[in-house]
Amino acid sequence: METYIVDWLNTMIRFAHFITGIAWIGASFYFNWLENNLNRSEGQKDGISGHLWAVHGGGFYYLEKYKTYPDKLPEHLHWFKWEAYFTLITGFGLLCVVYYYNATSFLLKAGTSLSATSGILMSLAGLVIAWLIYDQICKSSLVKKQNIVAFIMLILVFISALFYQQFFTPRAVFYQIGAMIGTIMVFNVFFVIMPSQRELVKACVDKTKVGEEVGFRGYIRSRNNNYFTLPVLFIMLSAHFPMFYTGVNPAIMLVLVFITTVLIRHYFNLRGEGKGGKTITLVVAGVITLAVFITLIPSKPKIDVNSQIVTFEQIKPIIENRCATCHSKNPTDDTFTIAPSGFILDTKEQIINAKDVIYSRTVATDSMPLSNKTNMTKEERDMLGNYIISLR
Numbered sequence: 001m002e003t004y005i006v007d008w009l010n011t012m013i014r015f016a017h018f019i020t021g022i023a024w025i026g027a028s029f030y031f032n033w034l035e036n037n038l039n040r041s042e043g044q045k046d047g048i049s050g051h052l053w054a055v056h057g058g059g060f061y062y063l064e065k066y067k068t069y070p071d072k073l074p075e076h077l078h079w080f081k082w083e084a085y086f087t088l089i090t091g092f093g094l095l096c097v098v099y100y101y102n103a104t105s106f107l108l109k110a111g112t113s114l115s116a117t118s119g120i121l122m123s124l125a126g127l128v129i130a131w132l133i134y135d136q137i138c139k140s141s142l143v144k145k146q147n148i149v150a151f152i153m154l155i156l157v158f159i160s161a162l163f164y165q166q167f168f169t170p171r172a173v174f175y176q177i178g179a180m181i182g183t184i185m186v187f188n189v190f191f192v193i194m195p196s197q198r199e200l201v202k203a204c205v206d207k208t209k210v211g212e213e214v215g216f217r218g219y220i221r222s223r224n225n226n227y228f229t230l231p232v233l234f235i236m237l238s239a240h241f242p243m244f245y246t247g248v249n250p251a252i253m254l255v256l257v258f259i260t261t262v263l264i265r266h267y268f269n270l271r272g273e274g275k276g277g278k279t280i281t282l283v284v285a286g287v288i289t290l291a292v293f294i295t296l297i298p299s300k301p302k303i304d305v306n307s308q309i310v311t312f313e314q315i316k317p318i319i320e321n322r323c324a325t326c327h328s329k330n331p332t333d334d335t336f337t338i339a340p341s342g343f344i345l346d347t348k349e350q351i352i353n354a355k356d357v358i359y360s361r362t363v364a365t366d367s368m369p370l371s372n373k374t375n376m377t378k379e380e381r382d383m384l385g386n387y388i389i390s391l392r
């Protein structure tokens with residue numbers, strides 16, 4: 001019953017996280033695009049810096065951007081903030097339901113001496129510390145040198161991932177880093193962008209001048225968020241594919257993901273702003289992606305010619321003892337009382353049908369058994385590998 005409730009929570013929170021994330025990032029992409037595509041030609045109306053005509057969903061739209069603020073504060077002013085806040089709230093909910101609730105299975109690495117509580121506290125501390133460091137950087141004079149900020153963030157990702165690897169499963173390291181950057185993005189909205197917008201609104205009401213630095217503060221954070229979007233999205237989805245976190249050291253992989261996705265974002269920004277350097281940016285991103293692709297190509301499995309042909313009778317007890325404690329119609333595991341992902345390995349037919357995924361999770365990578373809870377040995381992995389290869 002407990003697993004059933006947790007699965008429901010997981011599904012509902014994940015669903016909400018998706019929707020709010022789409023709403024938030026969608027709005028962010030839209031406004032970024034709008035900025036790059038405003039018609040700023042001569043002869044704009046008084047006080048207007050640019051306008052845009054658009055046709056969408058069966059209607060014409062006309063938008064104007066003010067140089068500062070309108071004469072009168074409109075009665076209804078949309079702020080675009082709840083999308084961001086709910087993305088954080090639901091993201092944190094997911095972290096709790098998946099990683100903190102089942103910390104020993106999903107968060108902690110097999111064999112670590114860390115308790116579940118210490119692991120959770122360590123993860124939470126990372127979310128706060130990442131923000132504090134980033135925020136201090138943005139408040140310092142370094143903020144004027146965005147290339148240096150990007151470089152420091154890259155180092156921060158690398159060091160954090162190296163640190164968390166000591167205690168967390170590689171997949172949890174991915175989510176931890178994703179959650180740290182995601183938290184920075186939402187805190188940017190809450191602590192900097194919103195206050196700077198409030199000052200703008202106050203200036204509109206009081207008819208005072210807005211200090212340039214107010215706009216700049218909000219602009220920089222918003223711009224940084226724009227660059228963080230792609231790394232966070234890629235980290236979140238790549239963590240569903242074990243090759244990304246088992247093929248190469250997760251810290252190195254995360255740095256490569258970060259560089260490549262930021263370059264892709266940069267390419268689109270350069271294009272939008274009509275600046276040069278686009279092609280080289282895209283080429284570098286492409287070369288890194290190709291290098292990663294080549295590195296991750298699974299090595300051809302070797303059949304040990306000296307070993308006897310492995311039979312089904314030999315691998316049956318391996319699957320029974322190492323996998324079917326969880327992946328069964330009637331699991332015996334203390335935590336997983338329903339087969340995870342509905343993946344069942346009770347019969348010969350089920351095992352043979354699933355041979356390729358079993359291979360990828362158990363032989364090509366060691367992402368199963370989960371945290372090697374059932375203590376599967378290297379010899380057993382080799383035997384299973386040889387058996388599956390002999391079926392091909």
Ligand code: HEC
Pocket residue numbers: 319322323324325326327333336340341343357358361362368369370373374376
């Ligand atoms: C302690 C419980 C546990 C044990 C033991 C275990 N698994 Fe898993 N398995 C999980 C969980 C939880 C998931 C879902 C999360 C994930 O995909 O990593 C999963 C997912 C999988 C998936 C992906 C299924 C899908 O459709 O997405 C495969 C394949 C898999 N396990 C194979 C195995 C094999 C093969 C073994 C034995 C060598 C094994 N597992 C042992 C808990 C376990």
